[in-house]
Amino acid sequence: MLDSAIREGESVNGYQRVFEVFRERVLNGEWRPGDRLPSERELSLELKVGRPLLREVMRSLDMLGVLDIRHGKGAYVAKADFKVLSDFFAFYLAQEKNALDDVMQARIAIECQAVRLACDRATDNDIARIETCFKQLMATLEDPEQGGRADYQFHLAIVEASHCQSLMTLYHAISALLLKSHVQRRQITLGSDEVIEAHIDSHRQVFLAIVEGDGDKANQRLREHFSIGDELRRKSIIAAYTQEAEASLGRR
Amino acid sequence: MLDSAIREGESVNGYQRVFEVFRERVLNGEWRPGDRLPSERELSLELKVGRPLLREVMRSLDMLGVLDIRHGKGAYVAKADFKVLSDFFAFYLAQEKNALDDVMQARIAIECQAVRLACDRATDNDIARIETCFKQLMATLEDPEQGGRADYQFHLAIVEASHCQSLMTLYHAISALLLKSHVQRRQITLGSDEVIEAHIDSHRQVFLAIVEGDGDKANQRLREHFSIGDELRRKSIIAAYTQEAEASLGRR
């Protein structure tokens, strides 16, 4: 069905035809980011299709992030962004079991590569930002909501220090889940001094390795960071169930 | 009084409202993959929106891969797949310079994590498949087209042996570019025995590490594989330019 456009005849449906026109013009650079498109009325006239059909295509492209349609102003070509990927993953993950664990693997993949690149490419600004995030992390230990956000910001800063668009894009795509997961974990593990200390130190080690610019070391420490987090989460879950069991026994 | 509609922020435009309804119903499992949706007329009645608007939403979801709309039959909930990601990347990469290098970083990220998981999770079947791909790789050394495809298949087999959906999804998303890149590289580096030997051995090492089930080793060897490939490509480019320069001098 991917080949449907290759058909010789005019038999493809109008939607495909119009979509291809847009694809062509954007990919050929005829329509560049920031350009304003003709009005829907004009376009529907030019392409010889009705406005509803044209709008179906444009809406789809809007969802793809290729167009930015603004009520009362017009439609603009946008720089494709990750918005659509978030939507896609939301639907996608709703249909997958073990989705969070699964996505966590993608997250590890992205961050581990990003941290390597960051060691080479990070500017002073990037370093400073990561440091700021780290301080913020320490300042919000008590609040699961803010702490989770700070945690997420720290990791995000690392990924953006890689200056690699595709990694950043993919990371953003799963960011909604990551943020949620960070907050959840905070709520579970809140309160244990030992946990907090390990957590902070783990972040610090990663940060220092980046400052040193040692890609291998940074990668290794980040992996340790993830496995520590994983272990802590398991412990917490076990603890939670144990408490529950005891409470259950106590009620008898 | 016009503001009466503005409450709870639920007052956004109809498109958003309808989209959220679909999102809810799919995410809540009310509509599961394979289910057939009510007809457009029924839905537009139920949701109290016009059919064109409803269709805009459904088309968008069709593009996202969430719905499968079939003329004359109806709309079905589909398992979200990576088709949309390819479209997205096509637009996205058209706007980015250095796109290929950039995406290559994402590729490395995905494969390096995948190979670790593969070491733990690969079944006998997976191993056999990777081995088959490796043999195919050796059998097609002469043909850039087939050789490039075999190369791609080898790496794909590794990723799929990770049994990690999100990694596989992301990998598929960039697969079109990877395949193209594999073939291109083959065309450039074709002919040098030394290059071919290094290339084959590099793959072999990765394969063996997976068979051993040693994640760290496999990861390291895969990284070496990539850096070898990178180096070879650079050398070839330099060689090509050198030849060109000599030829240019010769013509004078």
Next chain:
DNA sequence: GGTTGAAAGTGGTAAGACCACCAGGTTGGC
């Protein structure tokens, strides 16, 4: 009994009308 073709239901498309929003020019008051 097998074939065929109409009918019903579905998505596909078009046209026209009207509403909501935005920007820029016009008009009114100060």
Next chain:
DNA sequence: GCCAACCTGGTGGTCTTACCACTTTCAACC
């Protein structure tokens, strides 16, 4: 003369209606 409020034209946002094209079904016909 200046500024605010208002009007106006253009744009996207939405609804309605009608009709076309594809698929399936089932009953009439051979």
